């Protein structure tokens with residue numbers, strides 16, 4: 001059978017845009033044609049276009065006219081606008097995490113620490129509704145780029161749950177490292193919050209996904225979140241914080257630690273930690289405690305490969321593992337980090353949806369449940385951790 005050709009555009013030209021295009025090149029189920037890229041800053045736009053041998057577009061509409069799929073790799077505050085612009089033209093948006101949120105009141109000097117979290121939650125829910133309405137009116141679908149859903153460890157656990165029909169009683173997990181590289185990160189007006197949304201969304205979506213899988217396998221419908229209790233802290237902003245130079249500490253109005261405890265519709269639970277204060281490279285894992293098995297998913301680090309390097313400079317041009325502070329000594333070196341994170345697998349799945357009509361595992365409902373849970377979490381945290389219901393859209 002002739003493979004269909006899917007035409008691609010990218011918006012954003014830095015970190016996420018880089019790993020997206022690398023993964024597009026690994027797609028094999030369809031032919032891909034990368035038409036071009038659009039971004040705000042001419043320098044990064046042209047550098048990215050030159051590096052990847054693609055056309056730089058200074059007008060997003062001109063790019064949208066020529067593509068089937070738009071990779072939305074811009075800061076979270078722009079996801080809604082870009083995704084809706086794509087959907088209105090029948091273009092599938094591959095939207096980076098978090099799907100959307102509430103990004104302040106429009107003022108330049110917005111400070112999320114002084115705002116009402118009920119207002120923030122209502123704003124985030126309104127944003128999701130607008131995106132879901134645009135999706136319902138479009139021929140295209142939202143493809144939610146939560147790579148944890150497609151990580152090989154999480155997909156193996158999907159198989160275990162589907163075949164054993166186990167009941168998951170508790171999941172606990174974490175995404176953490178020593179601080180985001182993005183200059184936009186640290187401002188609520190760009191990120192819609194801090195660690196609890198920016199990092200916590202990853203293990204949270206994986207946990208929500210596995211309860212969806214369990215429900216599908218046991219009763220033919222997902223088990224969704226019902227309520228949440230959460231705590232957040234700004235540890236690097238404490239007056240007594242000791243800045244030893246290893247942890248990024250210049251955040252403006254966001255938390256650098258979040259704990260989200262979810263109760264599902266069936267009374268079972270998941271606890272997710274997210275932070276910007278953990279040294280030694282990324283710490284991304286999820287443990288599943290089920291009635292008939294137990295699984296530990298180590299996304300990164302994993303001990304698939306370990307290297308011992310006695311001299312730092314020997315590894316100057318060798319990539320070891322994300323956010324590692326030093327390459328000297330022992331390291332949990334990642335032989336193919338993109339693969340362990342699920343990046344090529346998510347693109348393969350999304351392009352099969354566009355090219356062949358396959359179902360979407362990481363869809364707008366999963367994304368919506370994640371954002372609704374996190375923003376109810378912010379309401380809970382503002383109330384000292386009191387339990388809050390999750391509004392399901």
Ligand SMILES: NC(=O)c1ccc[n+]([C@@H]2O[C@H](COP(=O)([O-])OP(=O)(O)OC[C@H]3O[C@@H](n4cnc5c(N)ncnc54)[C@H](O)[C@@H]3O)[C@@H](O)[C@H]2O)c1
Pocket residue numbers: 011012013014015016017038039040041044072073074075076078096097098145147182183184
């Ligand atoms: N899945 C993951 O593991 C992962 C990792 C990092 C980032 N992300 C997500 O990817 C998205 C982008 O993050 P990043 O780290 O690449 O940020 P970044 O700061 O490295 O890059 C953002 C890009 O967006 C462009 N941009 C900003 N405003 C724009 C506008 N109005 N119009 C067009 N372009 C604009 C910037 O010029 C830049 O090229 C975020 O949603 C982030 O949460 C996901």
